[in-house]
Amino acid sequence: MTQETVILDALSEPWTADLDAMDVMVISVGHWFPRPAVYYDDGVISGVVSRPEVNRTDIGGGYLGVHRTAMRRTLEYVNTKSTTDKLVVVATISPAHFDARYGPNHRDACSRQKPYEEWEAEVSGAEAEMRKAVLEEAAAAVAQRRRSGLRFEVLDVTRLASMRPDGHPGIYIFRNAFAGRQVPETVANVDCRHWCAPGPVDTFNDILMKMVAAA
Numbered sequence: 001m002t003q004e005t006v007i008l009d010a011l012s013e014p015w016t017a018d019l020d021a022m023d024v025m026v027i028s029v030g031h032w033f034p035r036p037a038v039y040y041d042d043g044v045i046s047g048v049v050s051r052p053e054v055n056r057t058d059i060g061g062g063y064l065g066v067h068r069t070a071m072r073r074t075l076e077y078v079n080t081k082s083t084t085d086k087l088v089v090v091a092t093i094s095p096a097h098f099d100a101r102y103g104p105n106h107r108d109a110c111s112r113q114k115p116y117e118e119w120e121a122e123v124s125g126a127e128a129e130m131r132k133a134v135l136e137e138a139a140a141a142v143a144q145r146r147r148s149g150l151r152f153e154v155l156d157v158t159r160l161a162s163m164r165p166d167g168h169p170g171i172y173i174f175r176n177a178f179a180g181r182q183v184p185e186t187v188a189n190v191d192c193r194h195w196c197a198p199g200p201v202d203t204f205n206d207i208l209m210k211m212v213a214a215a
Contacts, residue, residue: 004037008046008069011077020084024212026155027074030093030130033063064126068133075141075152085149087215089208090138092131092154094161094200095123097168098189110170110189121162131158153211157204167200 036050039059047059049066059066071090078088102109123131134154141152161167171177171187 004035006037006039006066006070008039008041008066008073011074016077016081019078019081023084023086024215025078025086025088026091026208027071027089028091028155029070030067030091030134033067033070033130034126035063037063037066039066064129064133067130068137071133071137072140075137076144079141079144079146079150082147082150085147085151087151087153087212088141089153089155089211090134091204092134092156092158093127094157094204095127097162097165099165104189105186106189107171107183107185107187110165110168112165112168114166116163116165118163121159123158123162127158127162131156151215155204155208155211157207160203161200164200 036048038048038051038054038056039046045054045056047066048054048056049058049063061068075088075090097112098104098109099106099111135156138152138154145152168189170189171183173188
């Protein structure tokens with residue numbers, strides 16, 4: 001199919017088949033939702049987001065509502081189907097950090113060399129709502145826990161990550177990129193969710209390992 005397709009009432013077999021073989025699960029999916037998509041529920045299209053060529057009205061709540069639904073159903077499935085003890089860690093979203101003064105492909109869109117000061121970074125809008133959904137749905141999973149050995153935790157990195165725009169390699173994804181040459185105004189940038197330099201993401205892993213050690 002030419003569009004992103006999300007099936008809300010069916011989970012992927014590659015991981016559900018191995019659910020009880022897992023001692024630790026890390027669920028980190030926030031960045032996959034803010035994109036055009038068609039959503040199916042019970043075999044029919046339940047809505048779309050940013051697909052004007054599909055003769056459907058955008059789904060209520062946009063991708064934010066779908067993100068929460070997917071998170072809730074995933075945790076409910078783990079809660080209901082797990083027959084072994086495990087640590088289930090749900091990560092919050094990490095902001096992209098592109099400088100709002102420039103387009104994402106501008107040479108200066110991702111050029112900070114120092115972390116933000118406390119007053120410079122604010123978690124708001126969609127990122128705040130997605131973080132809230134993770135916190136609330138994880139808390140609901142704890143309240144509805146079916147096994148005493150099931151442990152649900154949140155890897156809450158949103159505020160931490162919002163402070164680290166210096167974690168981006170930006171235009172310097174390739175070795176010796178633009179060495180000795182002027183950087184053009186329009187150039188491919190890379191973002192922190194996939195290409196973060198050592199530092200911020202290492203911190204995520206340090207926190208995760210503390211959770212595993214405490215399990």
